[in-house]
Amino acid sequence: xxxxxxxxxxxxAFSAALWSCSSSDDKTPEQNQSLEQNLTSETQSLAVAxxxxxxxxxxxxxxxxxxxxxxxxxESDERFSYGHTITLxxxxxxxxxxxxxxxxxxxTKMGNGYWNSAxxxxxxxxxxxxxxxxxxxxxPWKLYVGEDGDSELDNDFNxxxxxxxxxxxxxxxxxxxxxxxxxxxxxxxxxxxxxxxDWNMNMSTNMSWDYESEFSFPNGYSVGHxxxxxxxxxxxxxxxxxxxxxxxxEVEYIRSTEEAEAEYEYALTIGNIKIVKNSSSxxxxxxxxxxxxxxxxxxxLHNEDTTTGEGEEDxxxxxxxxxxLDIKITFTNEDGTQEEVILSELIGEETLEQxxxxxxxxxxxxxxxxxxxxxxxxxxxxxxGEGAGE
Numbered sequence: 001x002x003x004x005x006x007x008x009x010x011x012x013a014f015s016a017a018l019w020s021c022s023s024s025d026d027k028t029p030e031q032n033q034s035l036e037q038n039l040t041s042e043t044q045s046l047a048v049a050x051x052x053x054x055x056x057x058x059x060x061x062x063x064x065x066x067x068x069x070x071x072x073x074x075e076s077d078e079r080f081s082y083g084h085t086i087t088l089x090x091x092x093x094x095x096x097x098x099x100x101x102x103x104x105x106x107x108t109k110m111g112n113g114y115w116n117s118a119x120x121x122x123x124x125x126x127x128x129x130x131x132x133x134x135x136x137x138x139x140p141w142k143l144y145v146g147e148d149g150d151s152e153l154d155n156d157f158n159x160x161x162x163x164x165x166x167x168x169x170x171x172x173x174x175x176x177x178x179x180x181x182x183x184x185x186x187x188x189x190x191x192x193x194x195x196x197x198d199w200n201m202n203m204s205t206n207m208s209w210d211y212e213s214e215f216s217f218p219n220g221y222s223v224g225h226x227x228x229x230x231x232x233x234x235x236x237x238x239x240x241x242x243x244x245x246x247x248x249x250e251v252e253y254i255r256s257t258e259e260a261e262a263e264y265e266y267a268l269t270i271g272n273i274k275i276v277k278n279s280s281s282x283x284x285x286x287x288x289x290x291x292x293x294x295x296x297x298x299x300x301l302h303n304e305d306t307t308t309g310e311g312e313e314d315x316x317x318x319x320x321x322x323x324x325l326d327i328k329i330t331f332t333n334e335d336g337t338q339e340e341v342i343l344s345e346l347i348g349e350e351t352l353e354q355x356x357x358x359x360x361x362x363x364x365x366x367x368x369x370x371x372x373x374x375x376x377x378x379x380x381x382x383x384x385g386e387g388a389g390e
Contacts, residue, residue, distance in 0.1 A: 042271030058193035097132035182189035
């Protein structure tokens with residue numbers, strides 16, 4: 001009998017412990033934290049994500065720029081200097097880098113003239129496939145320059161584009177530009193990332209600009225940028241992990257008309273916390289997991305040094321992640337006391353500088369323009385030459 005009583009007592013105690021654990025586990029870790037603790041945790045996760053991204057090979061491709069280039073002068077964007085249309089159908093095939101490249105390139109007759117080539121078409125494919133040494137891919141300004149040691153390099157850098165279109169139509173009032181790229185990148189047969197760019201411009205009668213880019217890393221992270229200009233102006237920056245938002249900043253502005261006043265909305269998301277302000281609200285509002293937090297007050301600190309010169313502005317003038325503004329958050333504790341944090345200090349100067357570098361580079365990627373598009377133009381010329389019976 002005594003043994004049965006002890007057994008029942010242990011069972012009741014164990015059941016109570018299970019009920020207690022179950023009741024506690026019904027709450028997410030964020031709900032057990034104060035808003036300030038939760039925000040601190042989310043900014044730490046963001047800093048870890050940025051560290052992992054900047055340690056990847058894809059980061060070097062994203063942030064490649066004229067500033068990276070040895071030498072110096074800024075090159076013009078050839079895509080807007082002439083009228084052309086290049087589609088995937090025009091350039092599909094496999095193209096290998098020629099090792100070594102002669103000092104003056106290889107001269108191939110094309111019509112009544114000649115053009116210099118660093119690639120040769122070596123096979124058929126339904127995609128646009130580029131194989132070249134990573135030493136050249138990461139320094140595209142060296143594509144057509146022969147250097148000592150070139151013969152020792154391997155074509156170990158691969159770009160495979162499943163979608164490609166680049167079209168510029170010139171007219172007396174300006175030009176229209178339509179661009180699409182979707183490509184995977186491997187280095188030494190290991191995935192290095194995937195790049196997507198969708199860009200439409202009408203710089204003639206109807207001035208409009210619609211741009212979207214995304215770079216996806218093999219470890220599940222992705223960074224993206226969107227910009228739209230027209231009757232509605234929008235921009236957005238995002239950093240995600242397996243599709244889940246770690247950071248996002250968005251602005252939408254609808255111009256006023258005779259029928260309606262201007263409207264705008266600003267939203268900054270860090271993990272499960274979202275700060276929102278729109279034209280119908282007087283104050284910034286803070287949401288956690290979609291629920292309004294009453295005890296947090298937002299003060300925006302504007303940076304007066306972000307104009308691009310002589311009153312010019314771009315979207316970075318109005319973005320926290322681009323250094324255009326900062327945010328002070330005042331928390332009210334349960335005992336009525338208040339605490340303040342500056343968001344830039346919570347995230348950290350180095351993390352913010354790296355975010356700025358990533359997002360500014362995503363606007364019009366140097367890697368795409370100076371490598372992918374340049375080789376696409378060469379592939380187009382190769383195929384046109386073959387089509388002419390060369």
